Amino acid sequence: MASLHGAVGLLAIAAGSLLLAVHFYSFTRPTPLIPSTALGVLLLILSLLLAYTGVRKTFQDASVFVSLCLTVSVLWCGYGVIQILAGQGVLSSTADLRNAAVPGLAAFSLGLLLISLAGFLQKEVPLAMIAFAISLACAHEIAAFYNEAFRTSAVACNYVIVCFVGGYVGLGRILFFLSREKFVLPGTDLVKKEAGNWQHPDGSTSSNELAAFGLILNMLSASVLGCRLLGVTDDLFVGQVPWLWAGGIYQFGTSIFFYRSLNALAATFWGFTSLLKFGEGYSFLILLWVPEEPIFPIPFSVVFAILFTVLALFVAIESLADGVYLLFYVALCIALACSPRGFLEGGPQGVAVGIFAASALLALLHLYNENATVKIPRGKGVLKDLLSRLQVCKLQEGKDLHAPYLGYSKYADAEVLGYACSVLASFAMTVAAMPNSPLAIIVIPWVVVAGGLLKLLCGSMAFSRGKTLESCAFILYGFMWIIWGITRYGGLYSASRGFQVAVGIVSLMLFNAFLILCTLFLSISWFIYSLTFELILISFLLDAVGATSAGYDIAVTIIFGLVSFYCFLTALVNGTFERPQLPIGRPIVRLSGFGGGSSKCLHLPARKASSVKQVAEIMKKGGICGIPTDTVYVLSAACNQPEAVEKAYNTKQQAQDRPMSLWISSLKQLEPAKHLFNPVLWDFMDAAWPSPISLVIPRGEWVDYLGMKDSAKYVGTPQSVAIRIPDCSVTTHLIDLVGPITVTSANPTGEADTTHHNQVYAKLGNKVDAVLCDGPSPENIASTVVDCTKIESGNIGFFRVGLVPKSQVLQILEQVQKRHQSGHINSTLALEGKEEQHTLLKASLINGAHVQRKSPTSYTNSAFCVDERDEPQ
Numbered sequence: 050m051a052s053l054h055g056a057v058g059l060l061a062i063a064a065g066s067l068l069l070a071v072h073f074y075s076f077t078r079p080t081p082l083i084p085s086t087a088l089g090v091l092l093l094i095l096s097l098l099l100a101y102t103g104v105r106k107t108f109q110d111a112s113v114f115v116s117l118c119l120t121v122s123v124l125w126c127g128y129g130v131i132q133i134l135a136g137q138g139v140l141s142s143t144a145d146l147r148n149a150a151v152p153g154l155a156a157f158s159l160g161l162l163l164i165s166l167a168g169f170l171q172k173e174v175p176l177a178m179i180a181f182a183i184s185l186a187c188a189h190e191i192a193a194f195y196n197e198a199f200r201t202s203a204v205a206c207n208y209v210i211v212c213f214v215g216g217y218v219g220l221g222r223i224l225f226f227l228s229r230e231k232f233v234l235p236g237t238d239l240v241k242k243e244a245g246n247w248q249h250p251d252g253s254t255s256s257n258e259l260a261a262f263g264l265i266l267n268m269l270s271a272s273v274l275g276c277r278l279l280g281v282t283d284d285l286f287v288g289q290v291p292w293l294w295a296g297g298i299y300q301f302g303t304s305i306f307f308y309r310s311l312n313a314l315a316a317t318f319w320g321f322t323s324l325l326k327f328g329e330g331y332s333f334l335i336l337l338w339v340p341e342e343p344i345f346p347i348p349f350s351v352v353f354a355i356l357f358t359v360l361a362l363f364v365a366i367e368s369l370a371d372g373v374y375l376l377f378y379v380a381l382c383i384a385l386a387c388s389p390r391g392f393l394e395g396g397p398q399g400v401a402v403g404i405f406a407a408s409a410l411l412a413l414l415h416l417y418n419e420n421a422t423v424k425i426p427r428g429k430g431v432l433k434d435l436l437s438r439l440q441v442c443k444l445q446e447g448k449d450l451h452a453p454y455l456g457y458s459k460y461a462d463a464e465v466l467g468y469a470c471s472v473l474a475s476f477a478m479t480v481a482a483m484p485n486s487p488l489a490i491i492v493i494p495w496v497v498v499a500g501g502l503l504k505l506l507c508g509s510m511a512f513s514r515g516k517t518l519e520s521c522a523f524i525l526y527g528f529m530w531i532i533w534g535i536t537r538y539g540g541l542y543s544a545s546r547g548f549q550v551a552v553g554i555v556s557l558m559l560f561n562a563f564l565i566l567c568t569l570f571l572s573i574s575w576f577i578y579s580l581t582f583e584l585i586l587i588s589f590l591l592d593a594v595g596a597t598s599a600g601y602d603i604a605v606t607i608i609f610g611l612v613s614f615y616c617f618l619t620a621l622v623n624g625t626f627e628r629p630q631l632p633i634g635r636p637i638v639r640l641s642g643f644g645g646g647s648s649k650c651l652h653l654p655a656r657k658a659s660s661v662k663q664v665a666e667i668m669k670k671g672g673i674c675g676i677p678t679d680t681v682y683v684l685s686a687a688c689n690q691p692e693a694v695e696k697a698y699n700t701k702q703q704a705q706d707r708p709m710s711l712w713i714s715s716l717k718q719l720e721p722a723k724h725l726f727n728p729v730l731w732d733f734m735d736a737a738w739p740s741p742i743s744l745v746i747p748r749g750e751w752v753d754y755l756g757m758k759d760s761a762k763y764v765g766t767p768q769s770v771a772i773r774i775p776d777c778s779v780t781t782h783l784i785d786l787v788g789p790i791t792v793t794s795a796n797p798t799g800e801a802d803t804t805h806h807n808q809v810y811a812k813l814g815n816k817v818d819a820v821l822c823d824g825p826s827p828e829n830i831a832s833t834v835v836d837c838t839k840i841e842s843g844n845i846g847f848f849r850v851g852l853v854p855k856s857q858v859l860q861i862l863e864q865v866q867k868r869h870q871s872g873h874i875n876s877t878l879a880l881e882g883k884e885e886q887h888t889l890l891k892a893s894l895i896n897g898a899h900v901q902r903k904s905p906t907s908y909t910n911s912a913f914c915v916d917e918r919d920e921p922q
Contacts (some may be wrong), residue, residue, distance in 0.1 A: 573634025
C-alpha cells in the first residue's frame, strides 16, 4: 500500500498541474477554457486527495514526499478558494486577485524551493524536480501580476513539467504495485527507505517532516501581513482569508499528529499558531460587516504572550533553536497588545516579517537534518545537559511522562493545551460585547476556536487515555465556549435576552455541578478548576437575563483564568520534571477500594516485541505482571521465582479452593520430565494445545523440575495441577523468554474477570509491577477445564465448560486413543492427526462452538467445579 499511496499523491499533483497549465495557457482568451469557479472546486478536491496521501505517508519514512504533498495541498486549497471568490465576483478586479493571491504564492514559492533543495540533498530527484517546478510556477505567476512582460505561458510551462514528471513516476508506481514489485520503470524508485511498517523506536510516528510543514504554514500567515507592510499588496481584505484559514486548519491537524508523535510541547505550539491564523482571518473577514475598525482585547494578547514565553522555556530544554523561535511569537503578541487595530497596524506586520525569515531558516534546518549524516546543530539537549549538571532539578526520563493514566494510548496528554485554552478564552471575555455591534470586538475566534474547538480536541485525547472525567469536563466546557461565544459575540440574541437562553445555561450549570462532585475524588486542583468554571456559567446566566454587572463579569473571568494558568503550569512542570513538582492536591474524598491504581505501574504495549522482553525481564527478577491471553487477562509470575509466586497468590487474595494454574509455551519445556507422564496424557496435551483448554493432570515429581520449591503449594492441589498452553502469540512468546509461569485471573477474588488492561490497572495497579496492554480481550469466557487425572483408564471429566465445548474435547481424546490402541504411533499419522484436530477445533470455535456459553459449569466425574470467574484452575 505504500507504493500505491505514493502513486495516488503523484497522480493528483499531475492532475492539478494539468488543470493549471490549461488555465494559464488560455488565460488571455476572452473566455477561459476552465471557468474560475470550476477550477477552484477541482483544486479543492485534489487538495483533499493530497492531504489524505500526506497523512497516510506520515506513518512511513518519507519526509520529502510528505512535506511536498501537504504543502501543495494547502497551496491548492487556498488558491482554489480564491479562484471561487473570483468566479463569484467577490474579487472583481485584477488588483483584488493580485492582492489575494500574491502573499500565498510568495510563501509557497520559497517553501517549495526549500523542499526541492532537501529533495536534491536526499537524492530524491523526481520529488525535487516537482517541488522546484511548482516553486518556479508560483514565482512566475507573481511576476506576471506586476509586469505583463512575464507571460502566463511561462507559468503553464512549469506546470506541464510537473504534469509529465508526476504522471510518469506515478504511473511507474502503479505498475510497480500491480506487478507485485516485478516491473519498475527507470527512475521511479522514489523513496528507497520506504517501508509500510516503519516507526520510531519509541513506537511513535515520524514528526520532523510535519515540523517543516508547520513552519511553512507560519511563513504563509507571516507573508500575508509582511506583504502589506512592504507594499507588495495594497490592503488586507477578505481575499487573503483563504490562505490564513487553510493554514489554520492544516496546522490544527499538525497539532494532532504531534500528539500522535508523543510530543505534547510541539503540539501545544502548533495549536497556538493555528489560533493566531484563525484570528487574523476573522479580523479581515469582519470588515465586510463592520464599517468601523475592530477592537482587539488587550488582556488576551498579554496573556497569550505569557503563555508563549512559558512554553518557549520548556521547548528550549529540548531544542534551543526551537525555543528561541517561539520568542518571535512572544514579540508578535506584545505588538498586538500595543496596537489598537491589532493585525491591521504596522507593529504586528513588522514582527511577521521576522517570523517569515525565522520560519524559512528553521524549516530548512528541519528538512536538511531529517536524513543528513552530518546535521546542523539546533541546540538539542543543551539546556537539558546544563540542568542535569547543576542538579537544580531532575528531568523526566524517556517517555515516562506520557505513561497513560488508564492503559496504553497512542496519543500524548493534551492537558497543557486544554488549560491554556481556558486561559485564553477567559481573558478574551474580559471585553464586554457592544449591544449595537458585537461583531466589532475580535473575541469570537479566541472563544470559539481556542475555548471550543481545541478544547474538544483535548477532551478526545483525554478520553483515549482513559481519563473519563477530565474528558467529560473538557468536552462540556468546549461546547459551552462555542455556543456562548457565537451567541453573545455574534449578536444572535442581542437585546432579546430571555427564558430560552437562561434555561440552556442552567442545564449546563447542573451538568457542571455533577462534575464538581466527581472532582472531589480526583484532585484539589481539578475541584477548584471546575468550581470556578461554575462562576463563569453564573456570569453567563446573569448576562442572559440582563442582570449582570461589568465588575462581576470581569472578576470571575480573571479568577478562572488564573486558576487555569496554574493548572497549565502544573501540567508543564510535572510532565517535564521529576523534581520539583507543583502541588495539585490529593483527592478531597476517598472511598474504600477507590483508586486502586493510584500508584502507577508500567504500561507496555503488547504489540511491541521490546515491551514483551521488558515484561519478561521483570518477571525473571521476581516481579508479577498482568498479561493478555486468548481469554481474559491474568496475573502471572515465573515458576522459578518462588517469592513471586507467593506474592501473586497473596496479591490476588486467592481462595484455598481456587489454586493457581501452570502455563507453558510448548511441551518442550516439560521434555526433561516426559518420562514421568502417562503416554496417553502426553499425546492428549500435544493434540489439545495451544487452545483455551486447561488440563487438570496428576501432581507428581515433574513439578520439582519447575523450581517452585516451597511456593509449589500455591499451584494446584496436593493431588493435581491445572496446566495449558494458551493460544496467544504474545503470551507464548513471553513464556518462551521467562519459562513456565503460574497464573491466576487478574482480579481480586470474588470480582468479575478483567477483560481489558484498564481494568487490571484499576483493580491491581498498585500491586503489580507491569501491565502488558493489548486492549479488550478477544473473549469474555474463560477456558474449558478438563479433568485428566484418570485419562489412562480412558475417562475424562469436566470441571468447567468454557470457550471450547465438551464435544470438541471428546473428539480430540478419541483421536488420541485410536492411535494408542493400534500399539504404536506413526509419527506421520500423528502429525496429520494433530493438524486435523487443530483444524477441527478452529472450525468449531468459529462456527458456533460458543453456544454453550450460557452454561458456565458442566462436569461429569467430579465432586467439585471451578468458579467461572476464575481463570483456569
